[in-house]
Amino acid sequence: GQQVMQIPQYQHVQEGEDFTTYCNSSTTLSNIQWYKQRPGGHPVFLIQLVKSGEVKKQKRLTFQFGEAKKNSSLHITATQTTDVGTYFCAGAGGFKTIFGAGTRLFVKA
Amino acid sequence: EPEVTQTPSHQVTQMGQEVILRCVPISNHLYFYWYRQILGQKVEFLVSFYNNEISEKSEIFDDQFSVERPDGSNFTLKIRSTKLEDSAMYFCASSETSGMNYGYTFGSGTRLTVV
Numbered sequence: 001g002q003q004v005m006q007i008p009q010y011q012h013v014q015e016g017e018d019f020t021t022y023c024n025s026s027t028t029l030s031n032i033q034w035y036k037q038r039p040g041g042h043p044v045f046l047i048q049l050v051k052s053g054e055v056k057k058q059k060r061l062t063f064q065f066g067e068a069k070k071n072s073s074l075h076i077t078a079t080q081t082t083d084v085g086t087y088f089c090a091g092a093g094g095f096k097t098i099f100g101a102g103t104r105l106f107v108k109a
Numbered sequence: 110e111p112e113v114t115q116t117p118s119h120q121v122t123q124m125g126q127e128v129i130l131r132c133v134p135i136s137n138h139l140y141f142y143w144y145r146q147i148l149g150q151k152v153e154f155l156v157s158f159y160n161n162e163i164s165e166k167s168e169i170f171d172d173q174f175s176v177e178r179p180d181g182s183n184f185t186l187k188i189r190s191t192k193l194e195d196s197a198m199y200f201c202a203s204s205e206t207s208g209m210n211y212g213y214t215f216g217s218g219t220r221l222t223v224v
Binding site: 033035037041042043044045046047048088090095096097098099100101102 | 140142144150151152153154157159164165167200211212213214215216217218
């Protein structure tokens with residue numbers, strides 16, 4: 001079945017440093033979504049990428065979708081303490097969206 | 110901003126008992142989902158529901174589980190004969206379309222503890 005792999009599992013950064021999480025799918029995706037989950041919270045939708053090679057930006061966050069539509073990345077520039085949480089990629093197919101294992105981001109002030 | 114509402118926020122039940130987790134999706138959304146997250150682990154797909162029937166389900170969603178939309182607003186997940194390993198956070202989500210064009214809106218979850 002469809003699998004979505006995400007690395008790294010954890011990332012510790014100093015406030016102001018950049019952060020990147022990578023997502024790979026075993027199959028070609030129709031789209032990829034990114035979610036953020038704060039500790040103790042629920043996943044919150046950030047963005048969806050649909051087109052091959054698509055790049056989208058939300059302030060300090062840059063999302064990319066690979067040309068083959070099998071991988072994606074989220075890059076945060078100059079992290080802030082408010083960025084802490086777990087970032088999940090999720091690949092859509094059919095009537096379900098499969099989540100990666102997530103990358104938990106720790107930001108030290 | 111519209112919300113997905115889940116009740117209860119926390120449920121403790123004895124092993125072997127039945128539980129019903131309730132969700133009120135966003136009113137104009139057509140697709141509904143249940144996911145679960147065991148503490149510290151990934152968000153796992155259980156089932157999707159559209160047009161009053163199951164669209165897709167995972168291997169986790171066996172005969173122990175069932176979903177229902179008893180009226181125009183509620184969406185429920187029933188777990189029969191709960192097991193210890195059913196302890197997890199259960200999230201309900203809804204979307205306007207099948208997710209092809211829109212992300213999911215998640216509820217705050219129900220923490221199920223089976224003792």
